Amino acid sequence: MGDKRQLAQILRSELTFLEQGAYRRSERYPWRPNFVFEDSSTCINFFYHGHTEPRPCEECPLIEFVPQDHRYARFPCRHINLTERGETVNSFYEYGTQEELEAALGHWLRRTIQQLEAEESTHVQAA
Numbered sequence: 001m002g003d004k005r006q007l008a009q010i011l012r013s014e015l016t017f018l019e020q021g022a023y024r025r026s027e028r029y030p031w032r033p034n035f036v037f038e039d040s041s042t043c044i045n046f047f048y049h050g051h052t053e054p055r056p057c058e059e060c061p062l063i064e065f066v067p068q069d070h071r072y073a074r075f076p077c078r079h080i081n082l083t084e085r086g087e088t089v090n091s092f093y094e095y096g097t098q099e100e101l102e103a104a105l106g107h108w109l110r111r112t113i114q115q116l117e118a119e120e121s122t123h124v125q126a127a
Helices: 002-019 061-065 089-095 098-126
Strands: none
Touching: 002 061, 002 098, 089 098
16 A cells, blocks of 8 residues: 555655745746645646646546545645635635645645555554
8 A cells, every 4th residue: 555655755745845935936937926736746747848738637646635526626636625624725825825825734734644654554554
């Protein structure tokens, strides 16, 4: 069940990206705000430059965190529930601040990494 371990590693990389303040500044897109998940290497289309078709978001490892009714949205990762109140990346874009979004994202990443590692540990012990 290396999938949980691999997904935890992806989320750890995203957490490092967040903690380094990379969503606050970007050499890649200095003229616009950065989009959570989409503007980090977590996105399966991060290196897409228009030379080929972008990969469908359904292939993204984060899709398992997207509620079923949002999986075919244009940007499904914007609909991941970051808080217990159901606030999503999109919610924060609509009515939150950058600081609130980053705090919720950091908490969600830490909690989800911990859950994935616990699941992986339980699986390894059972094997």
